[in-house]
Structure formats: C-alpha cells, structure tokens
Amino acid sequence: MILAAGYGTRLRPLSYTVSKPMLPLGGRPLIAWLTDSLMAAGTSEIIVNLHHLPRPIEDYLPAHFPNIRFHFSFEPEILGTGGGVRRVRAVLEREEDFFLMNGDTFQRPKLDDLRRVRRDQNALAALTLRHTPGGDRYTAVWEENGIVTGYGQGRGQSLMFSGSHCVASRIFRYVPDRDFSEMTGDVYAPLVKSGAERIAAVVNDDPMWFDIGTAQRYLTAARAFGKTIGDSVIEGEVRDSVVMDDCFIGRGVTVENCIVAHGVEIRKPMTMRNVIICKEDRAIPRDSNYKFENGFVIAPF
Secondary structure, three states: OOOOOOHHHHHOOHOOOHHHHHEEEOEEEEEHHOOOOOHHOOOOOOEEOOOOOOOHHHHHHHHHHHOEEEEEEEOOOOHHHHHHHOOHHHOOOOOOOEEEEEEEEOOOOOOOHHEEEEEEEOOOEEEEEEEEOOOOOOOOOOEEOOEEEEEEEOOOOEEEEEEEEEEEHHHHOOOOOOOOOOOOOEEEEEEHHHOOOOEEEEEOOOOEEEEEEOOOHHHHHHHOOOOOOOOOOOEEEEEEOOOOOOOOEOOOOEEEEEEEEOEEEEOOOOEEEOOOOOOOOOOOOOOOOOEOOOOOOEOOO
C-alpha cells in the first residue's frame, strides 16, 4: 500500500495543482519510483489511498504499470495512516503481511530484508530507520539490537523513520475502531511502551533517500537526480532549479534555486530566487504571501 492522500501543505502553492506523489523526479513522478520498489520485491497488487487531486494518480499508474493490479481507496476525508489502512482491511488481511510506504518520500527500501526480519522475529511490524540528516528534525525512534525501544524516548540509538514498513496482518487487532487514527501514535508507540508486541527495525542509510515535504527538500532531491529541466524552452539562465514540462524561460530571465511549475511562461526579463513559480489557477487562493502577475503566481520559500 502506498499512502498518497496528503495535501502537501508545505509545498503550496505548487501542491494546489499537483499532488506530492506526482511531482517529477528524474523525469518520472515520485510514485513511479515507489511502485518500482514494490515490484522489485515481488508485489503484483498495490493499494493507493487518495484524497487530494486523485485523478492524475488513478490515470497514471494503470497506464504505466499494466502488470500491477491497483486498488484505489478514495477518502472523502483524510483518515490518517491507521484509518487509511483500516479502510482497506478486507484486502490487506488476506496476506500474512504487507508493505506500507509513504507516498511523499523517495526511497529504495530493502523490502526483502524488512519482510525477513519481521517474520523471523514474529514482530508486528518491521520499520526502515535511518540516522537523521544534519540540520533536520524528525520524531526520534529509538532502536537497540534491531528492535524499536521507544518513540521520543528509549534505549539504544536515536534514529528516524524512513517511510516504509512490513506489517503483519494481525495489526488489525490494534488499529482503533474509528475512522481516523495514526499508525505511530495510536498503534506502534503504545504497543512498544506496554511491551505487548515487538516492532523490529532495519537501518538503511541509503544516500538516495529524500523527504519531499518542502520546496527546499524537493530541490535537493531533484539535484541528486541530475535532471532538473523538463520538456521546456530555456532561453534565459537557470541555476539550481527545477523546471517542469511545457515552460518557457525567455532571454534576460534568471531563475536561481526556484521551482518553475507546469506551463509557466516567463517572457519579461527578471531575476527570481528562492521562489515557487506556478501558472495561475482557480485552485490557488489569493493568499497575501503570493504575488500574482502575468498569468503566474510567485511564492517565496
């Protein structure tokens, strides 16, 4: 299952018109790379939960992965990680265990290792953990000898969750019987604290791991792929930026550390730094932090 229902609020105004799982990396949407990882682990059936801008995901995945059977679970209201999994219980509990992946990260998890560790230890779940990147703050997940010992406080070393799990189908004994719940706060953390179940861990510090939650993190990920220009016309100067498909950057235009979104045409000479530049759209509200001009929206980050 890929969790893809979020709003991407920290990427606004970009995320008003494109969801995070559909952001391009290396010429492909983020969700395509996640699907590749699941296929490599032998998966032939994938559930994707949806809420914000669902149609592009529903159209893209079956067209590009014809050998995968997709189930799309649309949530009229976002249900959280636990609630989203609970909603598709009938599909997930048919198996001994299942993979669960965050749809807003680029990751290459060792899914076979997660499954092996979870089964060998009869753990409720096995999580991929990593050392926290310098300068970033994430919820501390404490690990000792391959076992999660606590959230926020614990024994061993303080790590962060990378966004992939292998989960035993008996998880449904513990997911709250209500619409909204979170897997960490409502299931994992209480069970670790009480000792009622074991949560295993696989530490993977793959340098090609990226959280796409903010504009700067998205730019960092795009630079790592070495492909920052889409199918666009560039006559000006582009430095350390993402330029998506069908854009036009004219002579005398300089963009530096920017995200230029689908269909933007910048023809008037100008210099822009550290901003998201989107085509004006009815979905983008007239926020006081945004500048509207020449048919596009400029937002600092």
